Amino acid sequence: MTPEPTKAPTLIQCHSCGAGAPLREHFCPQCTNILQLSRHGDYFTYFGLPRRLSIDPADLEQRFRDLSRKFHPDFFYNGPAPDKLASLERSSYLNDAYRVLRSPAARAEYLLALEGLSPLKMEAGATGNVKVPAALLEEVFSLNEELDEIREARESGTPREQVVARLDAARTPIARKQDEHERLVEALSARWDADQSRTTLEALRECLLERTYLRNLLATIDREAATLATA
């Protein structure tokens, strides 16, 4: 779920006593009643975490369990209808938030959206095909050529070991590039956590796009290898 970009209210009104509560609260500080889920919060605030890319998984998990215990529908079974609804919505939101925050890739994508950067969907070029990130043009061209030749070789009856060897050779530079990107993503994430600058975030976004593209390339090679194995 992408957050709303508009200027959002910063208080939730308690449906029980009418007092206003900050978005990070789950229960009314005045009357301790469960609060309705605001449509304007975000996953980081919900977990009581700063908007950072590095998260300690054990700490996140502990927070998830603690919050589950606070507002799972099991514990509001006998409550009034508005409390039951609040518990259902808060639990659903908690589960969605946990799923996103515990995966580094989903977490990064979510944070980019929160900061107003366009989502990491593959951008379509003029032909309708996915646009190749500029930094990868060279690799992509040579890989595609090589894959075409490998397919031809396979179809014209070249011995399997030779085809397998060529495929392995084609995979190596892409896999190396992928490793480089993993390290770069880590470095940029750490830099964002330290400086929170727009430039860092934009560089990170570019890097994530390239990484996704590289993953797809590796998947293509693996599919080719699978065809070879079953042929």
Add this chain to the structure above:
Amino acid sequence: MGKVVGIDLGTTNSLVAHVVDGTPVVIRDASGDALLPSIVSVADDNTFFVGREAQRRLLTAPTRTVYSVKRFMGRGLSDVKDEAAHVPFTFAAGNGEALRINLGSHALTPPEISAFVLRELKHRAEEHFREAGEFDFEVDRAVITVPAYFNDAQRTATRDAGRLAGLEVLRIINEPTSASLAYGLGSKDRGTVAVYDLGGGTFDISILKIEDGVFQVLATNGDTHLGGDDVDQLLVARIVEALRAAGVAALSPEATQAVRKAAIQAKWDLSERESADLRVEPAPGLPQGFRQAITRAEFEALIQPLVDRTLGPCRQALTDAGLKPADVEEVVLVGGSTRIPLVRRAVEALFGRTPHSDLNPDEVVALGAAVQADILVSGRREMLLLDVTPLSLGLETMGGVVSKIILRNSTIPASGREMFTTAVDNQTAVDMHVLQGERELVSDCRSLARFRLRGIPPMPAGLARIEVVFQIDANGILSVGARELKTGVAQSIEVKPSYGLSDEDVEQMLIDSFEHAEADFDARLLIEARNEAESVVNATEKSLRLPEFPQVAAEEFEPGEQAKIETALAELKAALLGTDREIIQTRTLVLNHATQHLAEVVMNRTVKAALSGKNVSDV
């Protein structure tokens, strides 16, 4: 407020349990049975029978007796063609609506048939509370378990069955997770646990992480049409083949059930012994009966493919949980079919550790359901179950492709949102088709419902922004809400379930069931009389078989006493073949009276023996 219970509504047997002083206990019937066979039968006079009585009628009235109805819950006529061929009861020719099974002059949906089983359990629990001297003995709320891999339609059908039985269904919970609650009780356990649940008709695997009393399911998988029934069917096919070779071509419904009974008995025997007999009792069209030996090795070769079918889902669940088999610290076996040695070996080989089954695999699911019921009504917070949705939820998009909104193994409650807009000016409605399943194409997924979103304010095409929210609640059941964001107007949604019953259907069925209440009451009295009679018969036969009986008879009996007992016994057994309740009750009293002296004598001797034993050891 009345009492709450936990119910395991099984394919083969059902159970009811409740919590006493923090400990879950299974509630037994008057003769001490915990298991209620999930079988419903109807007599010519429209009397319904449930449980043991209905089970007996499998052999005498097979076309009027329904078993394994759980396999038909939440399904359509076209889904069940293969299975329909194996059962002696028939299906009403439907016109695309809810599936109906012919039961005498009735054509009942699977939830209605399951409701008979649930009502019987409700009654059993109420009797129990009444006898315990509880002032408020009515049972009005229950947690009911379902296979983890049940889809939305199957869960909804189960909840409908509960409503039809007069129960408020507090929660639908998954069988393997329910079992884990019973196992994790009171222990400060933490770790990763796999629950392998092979029941009468369904298979589930759930991988859980337990910490601080939170039972979090990481992944689940399964097959809602794989279980002990399929094992029986393989043995049945083997017998039928042998009979065919011996010249018996077609079997009467009675003979079919006699064959099935023999198959089940052989399956049980082969869990204990290296060889057994497939022994079919004589039946109409099969006057000689049938007998053939089978070794455990032959049995295992026969069922190996079925056991192998459980391993794929286990591996998938592990992958989805991001674990390797060695990461699992404990493996728990649930379900009667895990008594089969081959199943145990397969599980042990896959996970590389000995599975444990300290609790009775038949009872553990009901015990967990009772625990969950107690958590809900008491607000106890030391334990919390966080389950997942077993199947992805999606919407049909252009070209018959499914776009996923909530992915499988998402922790529930879970929600998903999708934005819609209009395609033409002043369009006021949008149609949606919701599906469940992992495949890409609509035709390969399970259709759940079609929705029509109405009341969109008229505006130019593409301007409306309608947010549809799909909410899966803690029961794993879907609800849908929508809102036009520009105007903030909530949209009304018309739901047409693809297989289930509408709310109006359920209401009508509730009215109908009150009309049957009187006939049901008579049937119940008969069943209770029979159960009582049977326990007296069993106790008497046991005494007569005691090794010291001849000595007792010689030393203590009055002249003619033994003959009196034997006559009363024979007369009661004869009465049990019929359905006259008063005769059964009278003869039960006669036998009870005739054996009173015998019972006292046996009891005295036991006490004396115990006391003298004690004296000797004291000396």
